[in-house]
Amino acid sequence: MLNSIKPKGRTVFLYLLVPVVFFVFTVFVPLVTAFVYSFFEWKGGPKKTFIGIDNYVQLFHDATFWQSFGHNIYLVIACLIGQIGIAFIMVMIVNSKVVKLKGIHRTFGFFPSTISAVCLGLIWNMIYHNQYGIINWFLRLIGRDDLCKVWLNEPKLVMLLVSIPLIWQYIGYYMVIILSAISSIDTEIFESAEIDGANGVQRALYITLPLIKNTMLVCITLCVAGNMKAFDNIFVMTKGGPGTASMVMAMYGYQISFNQSNMGYGSCISVGIFVLAMLVIGGSQALVKLLTREKEA
Amino acid sequence: MKKKLLSALLSVAMISSLLVGCGSSADTTTDTTETTEAEATEEAPAEEETAEEATDETAAAGDEITYAGELEIMHYSTSEESEGNGGSDGFRTVLAEWDEAHPDITLTQNVLANAEYKTQIATLAAADDLPDVFLLQGMNTIAWAEQGLVYDLTDDIKSSPYYADYNTSYFAPFTVDGKMYGYPVLTGGTCTVVIYDKAMWKEAGFDAFPTTWEDVEKASEYFNEQGITTVAFGNGGKWQANSCFLSTLGNRYTGPDWFMSLIAKSGAAFTDDEFVAALAETQKLFHDTKIFNEDFNAVTNEDAREYYISGDAAAFIGGNWDESYIWATLKDSNEEKFNNIGFAVLPQPADATYAPNSQNIGLGYAVAINPKVADDPEKLAAAIDLAEYVTGPAFANYVATNYALGGLTKVADVDLSGFDQITQDFYNWSYVDTETCEIYDSYISSAVWDVLNTDLQTLMNGDITPEEVAANAQAAYEANY
Numbered sequence: 114m115l116n117s118i119k120p121k122g123r124t125v126f127l128y129l130l131v132p133v134v135f136f137v138f139t140v141f142v143p144l145v146t147a148f149v150y151s152f153f154e155w156k157g158g159p160k161k162t163f164i165g166i167d168n169y170v171q172l173f174h175d176a177t178f179w180q181s182f183g184h185n186i187y188l189v190i191a192c193l194i195g196q197i198g199i200a201f202i203m204v205m206i207v208n209s210k211v212v213k214l215k216g217i218h219r220t221f222g223f224f225p226s227t228i229s230a231v232c233l234g235l236i237w238n239m240i241y242h243n244q245y246g247i248i249n250w251f252l253r254l255i256g257r258d259d260l261c262k263v264w265l266n267e268p269k270l271v272m273l274l275v276s277i278p279l280i281w282q283y284i285g286y287y288m289v290i291i292l293s294a295i296s297s298i299d300t301e302i303f304e305s306a307e308i309d310g311a312n313g314v315q316r317a318l319y320i321t322l323p324l325i326k327n328t329m330l331v332c333i334t335l336c337v338a339g340n341m342k343a344f345d346n347i348f349v350m351t352k353g354g355p356g357t358a359s360m361v362m363a364m365y366g367y368q369i370s371f372n373q374s375n376m377g378y379g380s381c382i383s384v385g386i387f388v389l390a391m392l393v394i395g396g397s398q399a400l401v402k403l404l405t406r407e408k409e410a
Numbered sequence: 411m412k413k414k415l416l417s418a419l420l421s422v423a424m425i426s427s428l429l430v431g432c433g434s435s436a437d438t439t440t441d442t443t444e445t446t447e448a449e450a451t452e453e454a455p456a457e458e459e460t461a462e463e464a465t466d467e468t469a470a471a472g473d474e475i476t477y478a479g480e481l482e483i484m485h486y487s488t489s490e491e492s493e494g495n496g497g498s499d500g501f502r503t504v505l506a507e508w509d510e511a512h513p514d515i516t517l518t519q520n521v522l523a524n525a526e527y528k529t530q531i532a533t534l535a536a537a538d539d540l541p542d543v544f545l546l547q548g549m550n551t552i553a554w555a556e557q558g559l560v561y562d563l564t565d566d567i568k569s570s571p572y573y574a575d576y577n578t579s580y581f582a583p584f585t586v587d588g589k590m591y592g593y594p595v596l597t598g599g600t601c602t603v604v605i606y607d608k609a610m611w612k613e614a615g616f617d618a619f620p621t622t623w624e625d626v627e628k629a630s631e632y633f634n635e636q637g638i639t640t641v642a643f644g645n646g647g648k649w650q651a652n653s654c655f656l657s658t659l660g661n662r663y664t665g666p667d668w669f670m671s672l673i674a675k676s677g678a679a680f681t682d683d684e685f686v687a688a689l690a691e692t693q694k695l696f697h698d699t700k701i702f703n704e705d706f707n708a709v710t711n712e713d714a715r716e717y718y719i720s721g722d723a724a725a726f727i728g729g730n731w732d733e734s735y736i737w738a739t740l741k742d743s744n745e746e747k748f749n750n751i752g753f754a755v756l757p758q759p760a761d762a763t764y765a766p767n768s769q770n771i772g773l774g775y776a777v778a779i780n781p782k783v784a785d786d787p788e789k790l791a792a793a794i795d796l797a798e799y800v801t802g803p804a805f806a807n808y809v810a811t812n813y814a815l816g817g818l819t820k821v822a823d824v825d826l827s828g829f830d831q832i833t834q835d836f837y838n839w840s841y842v843d844t845e846t847c848e849i850y851d852s853y854i855s856s857a858v859w860d861v862l863n864t865d866l867q868t869l870m871n872g873d874i875t876p877e878e879v880a881a882n883a884q885a886a887y888e889a890n891y
Contacts, residue, residue, distance in 0.1 A: 157536040158538065160556075243704065243709075355871050356865065373890075374553065
């Protein structure tokens, strides 16, 4: 019965051919060409000189690149805690019986993630603004002028300050994913837990979390991957400054490739980002799996 | 069998729709450019008189053009930019005139805003796919000439009908080993001008803007008491401290020969004591004194000039593009403040010994031609004619009579009487009353300036020493130039 409607292998292949070719062309071809270019000295223009692994040697010793990598890791950690952690807590609150108008909470929670990162950067630039910003306005209002700062010009604070808009933006996004996962859990489980006397925190930690483990794993992967390629809102807010205090890897690659017209080394940085992102994503997945296995044992 | 046929048909349909999809994007570009052309032509009639005069002058050159076909040009004078900006408006106007005068040539314009233009042209250069005619930025000249991306125009420039009227010093950033690679384009404007409010400085006890930084510092005590920023500056984009400050301040310490030697690679280095002293002075002024707005590294020049316009700052340092914005904004909104606009050069540091009355002025871009155009001598002649026209007397007359600005071609006896006092003042300040010096980032290499600009931000915050900044810049210079 099933076989009669199942199309032949060749038909399936033909249908898939176009999207697969398209995918290969837009994803794999640039990746492979970037890999090839990374072995050349290519300062923009038709002339390319093969220099072997010189670019990689330079990358290995490039303090700015590793500083940027550190900033990406900072973002990953801040956003794992901030985005997914807060989203989970928010979902627990929205799902509890005391909260009314759940639909409105969901809609407004999701709202920030529909705004483009460039607009968000500009909005938060205004919030942090030295003279007209709301933070300094508030500090002056409560008479703490001494705490007023040029927020985005503080090398020690700037990474935290650029991660706040990122966290704020994506809480709603993860809220929706986690909400849909929770709604698929059988309500009887919660009811029986309640009868057994489990409180809200216990229900969240010992019932909900283990049951949506796979969704959380997806969220973590999305979050790590998203933050390894962070670019747009930081570009709008600080351009990586002051100096390189908020530089991330993708922005450094952009700066080398386009501001300095060094396409060869820029390609090498792209390959570096790819490899490091793979390692971090793989590492985080392995870590999560290891942690959850221990609990089960 | 039917199914097979159907699936085959469907695949063909999908592929063709994809191809059409790809193709249509190219079509859209042409469409938009055509609309821009149409808009530009519509703007032109208002200036018909100037246009006709100019066309007469160039008729001789125009007659020789036998080429018929397509010619593409890429530039950044968008219609938004041209409002209030004399250079852009003039460029668009003369380009439309040239297009109209050559009906056999289909001129395709690809117009992008400046920031996007820079990225796009760098990408096209890397792919060896530059348009026929484009604008070359001074600091790319050497690298692109080496790569064979720009056509050597030396003989054509020297035989140009307007050569006698050219301000030849403007060719310097586009000249490598005696060969010239472009016609400097748009208007020559300063990159470092102090714009100040005469009334506010009078209250502080100064009849004119101080000529030394010590006096500015004294004035800052007065202004800070009033809660007013003495001088507004914005370096959020990282390039401003270089283009609109250090380039002029550096010249005060090193003199012009040092920079010429740096360009020619004949001995000067960023680590030379004079340049390090200029960096140290920059750090001192921004970090140790209270002259500037404390958020200079977090705001752009667009934000900083608003501090001046709103009266939160008594002076502002920026380029000619900021001057035209402040001029236009205050003219409409605040006549009293408008009439109090004054212009000054950067004050002189106490330990600097050169050119106290200097400002950096020049033309940052030049019309350049893709060497591939030379395969067709008729097309090349058309491209050269276009380049000569948009930088020639037609353009110079237009910007002189409408905006009191100057370009590559000199205009004799500019009649300034029709302009308001501020425009006249700025014209005299820019072209008559001050000495000139070079704009750093019109030369050398973007790779060097990008490294220096990033460090400058840290330097101005006081988190790195002038010696380290100089050493990093020198390393980038040795590796990339």
